[in-house]
Each structure stands twice: as structure tokens, then as C-alpha cells.
Amino acid sequence: MQHPLAARLLITGTLLALTACSGAGAAEPRDTAPPAAPTGLTATAGSATTVHVMWEAATDDRAVTGYQVLQDGRPVRELPATTLMADVTGLAPGTRHAFAVRARDAAGNLSPATPAVPATTPRATAEDREPPTAPRALRVTPEGPGAALLTWTASRDDTRVTAYDVHQGGVRVHTAPGTATTARLTGLRPGTAYSFTLRARDAAENSSPDSAPADLTTAPAPGAPPNTSPLALAAASDRGEITLTWTPPDTGAPVTHHELHIDGRFATTIAWGTTPPPGRATYTFPAQAEPGTTLTLTLRARLPDGTWGDFSAPRTVIVR
Known part of the structure; x- marks a missing residue:
């Protein structure tokens, strides 16, 4: 038989433990404030069956987690917070629609919808297979x-x-x-x-x-060093090889190493054993991809302090 004093101590200990737990795990206040409505909405008919909708990011007291695109008042697309444009497809040719967007936060609160913007799809042209000329x-x-x-x-x-x-x-x-x-x-x-x-x-x-x-x-942020990206990168493909030409950045010293990235991944380091030639640099390498494949290429230079500089503007090339 358990002693009464032991029972009282056990009960007291349990109450103390419960009191300590309830104080440590206080829940955050529930998020009931919706995001602000997105701004800058535009809607452009891109073809007889599609409309391209774009907007500027909304704000929230915590964080916007997604967007909802409305067509004629009905939700038709759900998008992550990083996406600020969408194609609405499957529309009938020659029809007028109204588009709006609202933001959502992690608690599921929806912002007010933007003012609706109209767009009218053009009428379809039968058997039109001729593309426009390049701009x-x-x-x-x-x-x-x-x-x-x-x-x-x-x-x-x-x-x-x-x-x-x-x-x-x-x-x-x-x-x-x-x-x-x-x-x-x-x-x-x-x-x-x-x-x-x-x-x-x-x-x-x-x-x-x-x-x-x-x-x-773009201009550097206040107090940031100037951009150090290679300039005027050009790419051409022929017989399974790709030839790059570019102007190295002005770093105050000869640039002996460049790093090549293909589709956002490191591919190789281009190095000159001696002082590089003046003016534009040239590098040719095997494509290692099937003909017709599109590759995106970027370069960056090694700076005099041994660090890597800024990436060049990207260039796309089709393997031939």
C-alpha cells in the first residue's frame, strides 16, 4: 500500500511538471492579417488562345507564400511567391476576359483582388504557319x-x-x-x-x-565594388564544337583564368600558361551535347586577389 505522503509528493510533482510545460510552449498569436493586394497588373493576349498576366510583388506582415490568378472572377492558376507572371491558356479565340490576382500568406489569408484588367484574344487565322520576322x-x-x-x-x-x-x-x-x-x-x-x-x-x-x-x-549597390564580369561574350557552334569570344574585365592585371559554366553548372577552367593575348579572348571546346540542344553559357574571371569575379551576361547557343 502506497504511503499517503508519497502520493501527495507524486501529485505535486506532476502538477509542477505540467505548469512548467504550459509556460514554455506558449503559441504565437494566430496570423489573421491578409497580405496587401498585388500592384501593377497587366494582361496581354499573346495568341488566339492565351493571355499573359504579370504583376508586382505584394507585401505581408510576415511573408507572401503564393498568388492566385483569377479569370472572370474564378481562380484559374495557383503560383508560388517567386512567380510574378503566368499564361492563362485554353481560351476561345476572339473572346474578352477580365483578369485579377490576389496574394496568399502561410496562414491561408488572401489579399483583396487587384482591380480587374481586360484582355481580348485575337481571332484565329486558319493554317497560319509563317512566323513573324525577328525584331x-x-x-x-x-x-x-x-x-x-x-x-x-x-x-x-x-x-x-x-x-x-x-x-x-x-x-x-x-x-x-x-x-x-x-x-x-x-x-x-x-x-x-x-x-x-x-x-x-x-x-x-x-x-x-x-x-x-x-x-x-546594372549599377553596383552603394559602397559595393565595380562589376568585374567579362564583356561582350559571343558564342557560335559548328560541327559539334562551340567557340566563345569575349573581352576580359579590366582588373588592373592580366586575367589568366576564366571559369566556364554551362546551364548554371561549372564546366571547366580556361587557363593561359603565359600572359594572355591582348584584346578579345577565344576558346573552342567540344559541345558534348546532341545537335539541336540549346545551351546557356556564362563566364567569370579570376581576379588578382585569387577570388572569382562577377558572371558575364549569359549567351545561349544551339549545338550544330
């Missing part, structure tokens, strides 16, 4: 911190151009209407080398060849 005279100029303005000469098409797609490093980052010859890009990082290309598109989803690239290196 010409693409230029890019900085426009304040973190922004740039693209300008170009319009493409031609046997029907009409419905959209222009801006690509950076092989990835589409913006879509402008087919009537536009300018586009403003935002959200660029300071001290970074970019390379932009442009494609025209018609209502039948035929895309033009890429324009010639236009490069931009």
Missing part, C-alpha cells in the same frame, strides 16, 4: 535603380504580331503587346550583367527567331 535594333538602357527600358524595331508578319516575348538567359521574363516597341523591366539586381533577347509571336503561336542580344550591367 530588329534591340536596345536596353538603365532607367533608375533596378529597372531598364527595352526598345526595338517592330517585326513583320503575314497576319499580325500579337505579342513580344522578352527572354533573359533563355527564360521568358516579360511579354509586351504586339503593338508595342518598348518594354520596361523592373526588379533587376544591382551590379549584375544581363543579356536580353526578343521574339515576336502571332495569333497562331508562331514565334520569330531571336533578335540580336542587348546587354546591360
Whole structure:
């Protein structure tokens, strides 16, 4: 039989333990505040069956975790917080729709929807298989911190151009209407080398060849050192080989080593055993990829202090 005093001690000890646990694990207040509505919404009909929707990031007291795209008031796309554009597909040719976006946080709170923006898909053109001509005279100029303005000469098409797609490093980052010859890009990082290309598109989803690239290196952040990326990188492929040419950065000393990355992964180090030749550098290497494969190439130089500098603007090349 258990002694009464032992029972009282056991009960008291249990109560003390419970009291200690309840104090240590106090829950955070429930998140009931929704994010702010996204801003800067645009909707552009890219073809007879698609509309490209873009917006600027929303803010939240904790963090935005995703976005919801609405078509005519109904959710049609769910996207992560890192994505600020989407194609709405499967639309009927020659129809008008209204698009809006709202943000979501980790607690599931939804922001108010943006004001709806209309877009009308063009009518389909039967058996249109001819792509537009490539846009010409693409230029890019900085426009304040973190922004740039693209300008170009319009493409031609046997029907009409419905959209222009801006690509950076092989990835589409913006879509402008087919009537536009300018586009403003935002959200660029300071001290970074970019390379932009442009494609025209018609209502039948035929895309033009890429324009010639236009490069931009954004201004460094206050107090940061100047950009050290190799300049004017060019790439050409022939008979399974790729030839690169570029201008090494001005580092105050000869640049004897460059690092080549293919599709974002380290590929090889390009080294000169002696003082490198002046002017533009050239390097040829086997593609090691099937013909028709598209590769994205970047370079960076080894600086006099032994560290690696900034990456060049990317170049894409099709293996031939």
C-alpha cells in the first residue's frame, strides 16, 4: 500500500511538471492579417488562345507564400511567391476576359483582388504557319535603380504580331503587346550583367527567331565594388564544337583564368600558361551535347586577389 505522503509528493510533482510545460510552449498569436493586394497588373493576349498576366510583388506582415490568378472572377492558376507572371491558356479565340490576382500568406489569408484588367484574344487565322520576322535594333538602357527600358524595331508578319516575348538567359521574363516597341523591366539586381533577347509571336503561336542580344550591367549597390564580369561574350557552334569570344574585365592585371559554366553548372577552367593575348579572348571546346540542344553559357574571371569575379551576361547557343 502506497504511503499517503508519497502520493501527495507524486501529485505535486506532476502538477509542477505540467505548469512548467504550459509556460514554455506558449503559441504565437494566430496570423489573421491578409497580405496587401498585388500592384501593377497587366494582361496581354499573346495568341488566339492565351493571355499573359504579370504583376508586382505584394507585401505581408510576415511573408507572401503564393498568388492566385483569377479569370472572370474564378481562380484559374495557383503560383508560388517567386512567380510574378503566368499564361492563362485554353481560351476561345476572339473572346474578352477580365483578369485579377490576389496574394496568399502561410496562414491561408488572401489579399483583396487587384482591380480587374481586360484582355481580348485575337481571332484565329486558319493554317497560319509563317512566323513573324525577328525584331530588329534591340536596345536596353538603365532607367533608375533596378529597372531598364527595352526598345526595338517592330517585326513583320503575314497576319499580325500579337505579342513580344522578352527572354533573359533563355527564360521568358516579360511579354509586351504586339503593338508595342518598348518594354520596361523592373526588379533587376544591382551590379549584375544581363543579356536580353526578343521574339515576336502571332495569333497562331508562331514565334520569330531571336533578335540580336542587348546587354546591360546594372549599377553596383552603394559602397559595393565595380562589376568585374567579362564583356561582350559571343558564342557560335559548328560541327559539334562551340567557340566563345569575349573581352576580359579590366582588373588592373592580366586575367589568366576564366571559369566556364554551362546551364548554371561549372564546366571547366580556361587557363593561359603565359600572359594572355591582348584584346578579345577565344576558346573552342567540344559541345558534348546532341545537335539541336540549346545551351546557356556564362563566364567569370579570376581576379588578382585569387577570388572569382562577377558572371558575364549569359549567351545561349544551339549545338550544330
